[in-house]
Amino acid sequence: MTVTVDPAEIAKFEAMAAEWWDPEGKFKPLHMLQPCRLDYITTQIAGEFDRDLSGEAPFAGLRIVDIGCGGGLLCEPMARLGAEVVGVDAAAGNIPVAQTHAAQSGLEIDYRHTTAEALAEAGEGFDVVLNMEVVEHVSDPLAYLSACRALLNPGGLHLCSTINRNAKSFGMAIVGAEYVMRWLPKGTHEWSKFITPDELYELLSKAGLEPVDRKGFVFNPVTWGWKISDRDLSVNYVTAALAPRA
Amino acid sequence: MDNPAARAIVRPMTQDTDLLITGGGLNGAALALAAARAGLTATVIDAAPLPAHRDPDFDGRSYALALGSVRMLKRLGLWEGLADHAQAMSEIRVSDGRVGVAEAVLGLDFQSAEIEEGPMGQMVEDRYLRRVLLDALAGSDRVTHLPGRKVVSQATEGARARVTLDDGTALSGRLLVGADGKRSGTAQRARIRRTGWRYGQTGLVCAIAHEKPHEGVAHQLFLPAGPLAILPLTGNRSSIVWSEREAQAAAVQALPDADYLTVLRPRFGDFLGDISLAGARYAYPLELSLANAFVADRLALVGDAAHAMHPIAGQGLNAGLRDVAALAHVLAEARQRGEDIGARDVLGRYQSWRRFDVATLAAATDVFNRLFSSDNPLLRAGRDLGMKLVQAFPEARRGFVREAAGLTGELPELMRG
Numbered sequence: 001m002t003v004t005v006d007p008a009e010i011a012k013f014e015a016m017a018a019e020w021w022d023p024e025g026k027f028k029p030l031h032m033l034q035p036c037r038l039d040y041i042t043t044q045i046a047g048e049f050d051r052d053l054s055g056e057a058p059f060a061g062l063r064i065v066d067i068g069c070g071g072g073l074l075c076e077p078m079a080r081l082g083a084e085v086v087g088v089d090a091a092a093g094n095i096p097v098a099q100t101h102a103a104q105s106g107l108e109i110d111y112r113h114t115t116a117e118a119l120a121e122a123g124e125g126f127d128v129v130l131n132m133e134v135v136e137h138v139s140d141p142l143a144y145l146s147a148c149r150a151l152l153n154p155g156g157l158h159l160c161s162t163i164n165r166n167a168k169s170f171g172m173a174i175v176g177a178e179y180v181m182r183w184l185p186k187g188t189h190e191w192s193k194f195i196t197p198d199e200l201y202e203l204l205s206k207a208g209l210e211p212v213d214r215k216g217f218v219f220n221p222v223t224w225g226w227k228i229s230d231r232d233l234s235v236n237y238v239t240a241a242l243a244p245r246a
Numbered sequence: 247m248d249n250p251a252a253r254a255i256v257r258p259m260t261q262d263t264d265l266l267i268t269g270g271g272l273n274g275a276a277l278a279l280a281a282a283r284a285g286l287t288a289t290v291i292d293a294a295p296l297p298a299h300r301d302p303d304f305d306g307r308s309y310a311l312a313l314g315s316v317r318m319l320k321r322l323g324l325w326e327g328l329a330d331h332a333q334a335m336s337e338i339r340v341s342d343g344r345v346g347v348a349e350a351v352l353g354l355d356f357q358s359a360e361i362e363e364g365p366m367g368q369m370v371e372d373r374y375l376r377r378v379l380l381d382a383l384a385g386s387d388r389v390t391h392l393p394g395r396k397v398v399s400q401a402t403e404g405a406r407a408r409v410t411l412d413d414g415t416a417l418s419g420r421l422l423v424g425a426d427g428k429r430s431g432t433a434q435r436a437r438i439r440r441t442g443w444r445y446g447q448t449g450l451v452c453a454i455a456h457e458k459p460h461e462g463v464a465h466q467l468f469l470p471a472g473p474l475a476i477l478p479l480t481g482n483r484s485s486i487v488w489s490e491r492e493a494q495a496a497a498v499q500a501l502p503d504a505d506y507l508t509v510l511r512p513r514f515g516d517f518l519g520d521i522s523l524a525g526a527r528y529a530y531p532l533e534l535s536l537a538n539a540f541v542a543d544r545l546a547l548v549g550d551a552a553h554a555m556h557p558i559a560g561q562g563l564n565a566g567l568r569d570v571a572a573l574a575h576v577l578a579e580a581r582q583r584g585e586d587i588g589a590r591d592v593l594g595r596y597q598s599w600r601r602f603d604v605a606t607l608a609a610a611t612d613v614f615n616r617l618f619s620s621d622n623p624l625l626r627a628g629r630d631l632g633m634k635l636v637q638a639f640p641e642a643r644r645g646f647v648r649e650a651a652g653l654t655g656e657l658p659e660l661m662r663g
Contacts, residue, residue: 038583053582054284080584106405
């Protein structure tokens with residue numbers, strides 16, 4: 001896949017890639033959440049496919065798709081762990097940005113401007129679908145999750161994180177993150193679109209997936225960092241679900 | 247093997263490794279081994295050539311390894327080669343004294359029996375520690391060791407740090423680590439500035455042989471000119487770290503051995519019988535030198551390159567090994583997550599972990615030294631009272647023992663029990 005050759009364009013993509021990957025920049029909240037969600041993702045994949053994370057290229061032979069890949073924050077770690085990675089984003093502008101950064105990192109990742117639905121229609125199959133912080137932005141969650149399900153090979157793993165809908169999540173994710181801390185642009189989230197863990201489990205089941213695990217991502221204002229919680233799913237949370245074996 | 251091409255086939259030069267480490271001293275070597283244990287590859291660039299002899303005579307240099315450091319050496323598989331040459335420290339006696347005042351009252355007594363983890367530390371000689379590290383570097387297929395080579399330039403380019411050596415060799419890595427001491431060229435080339443000051447004191451270091459056994463007891467004696475530490479080595483030998491005001495120290499260091507011992511005897515006391523020198527004598531100016539940042543673009547600093555401290559509590563090497571263990575811990579976790587080990591967020595985790603610890607320790611040793619290097623009667627009375635209080639309360643005493651053993655704060659995986 002070649003990046004456009006206009007040097008002004010390349011400079012622009014490099015600047016945008018730098019922005020995506022700046023831990024203190026516009027995407028700071030994602031960077032802060034990154035170790036925590038990577039811990040969850042890598043442990044779930046390693047557990048499901050019996051891989052040893054301390055070994056060389058533990059995800060070799062696995063095909064992973066990241067929906068809503070943005071600048072490639074999740075695709076690059078997966079590629080570094082040896083997986084064959086496809087990154088998908090509905091925003092065309094993100095694709096050359098992610099490609100530029102992958103080239104700088106010396107990683108081969110197949111970035112595409114498309115959607116989960118279109119990819120499913122094309123008949124692509126994956127061992128893992130990463131569906132992180134997307135479902136709260138789509139208009140028809142069940143149709144979207146059904147497309148994600150269609151992307152999975154038999155026995156494949158679907159990881160989906162989102163934001164709970166309650167008074168606390170309204171305070172933390174919208175008032176806190178968008179208005180007080182200015183971590184996210186105002187209007188990033190629409191609270192009524194948030195989904196509770198029980199609703200998500202039900203949607204996943206309806207889409208033909210078997211939910212097997214859910215955990216909270218909890219922000220600790222003292223250590224100023226995130227950690228995984230078994231019990232506290234009150235704001236950010238993540239789920240793991242499996243596609244039926246053939 | 248005169249043909250360079252043939253040699254290249256036998257041992258191909260590794261051009262790109264995960265880590266490039268400048269400085270092949272104790273911290274640099276330990277980091278390479280800790281990184282290798284975590285599945286990473288490392289190249290160690292050492293300005294010093296390999297030692298001429300495998301079994302050099304004792305040169306008088308030794309280290310007080312805190313329990314945390316000993317655990318780390320065990321995890322790295324190095325302790326087996328050291329155990330026979332190590333002297334356990336089971337007790338530290340702290341006292342306040344004046345030259346010529348015989349048998350200073352023992353103000354404070356810390357014993358390993360007060361914590362469950364075992365001896366609070368081990369004394370090992372530099373020659374043995376260096377040898378096990380060099381052997382392990384040579385034995386690791388993930389480590390390339392380049393002794394006798396200097397870095398002449400460094401830069402970052404995309405996801406790589408690049409260095410050029412004095413013989414023109416170009417190397418690259420995902421992360422460059424400066425383990426090259428308090429005059430760190432790696433930090434200077436990255437334009438990392440330093441903060442610090444001299445204490446106007448010099449640390450005189452030597453090893454002595456004595457008539458009576460030391461029973462594994464370490465002594466810290468606070469004399470008006472500065473602290474005197476007596477640390478037990480194997481056999482009837484001890485290591486001395488003796489701080490004096492600069493001018494006085496220069497005069498003492500210039501004395502012939504016999505006269506040097508004459509100056510030392512009244513400070514040392516006669517509780518171990520007669521004493522004689524058992525190795526060379528060293529003099530180190532005491533200074534505090536902290537790097538303003540421990541990390542930069544694809545760069546991390548460890549050991550004295552990050553923080554050179556007053557050696558009053560013997561914490562220099564231990565603090566360095568703690569940097570190494572913390573950095574190895576952060577990098578191992580990042581590697582397992584698939585993160586770029588040289589990325590800014592990853593390095594930020596190392597810096598925030600270590601900088602607070604180091605600043606606290608530097609401030610504490612600084613205050614401690616100023617307090618104890620004084621003949622001011624008010625200060626003397628105050629610290630005598632303080633010692634009595636600490637001695638009277640077992641919890642406070644246990645706290646000091648754990649601190650001395652390097653068991654406080656958040657422990658990196660390599661130092662956990």
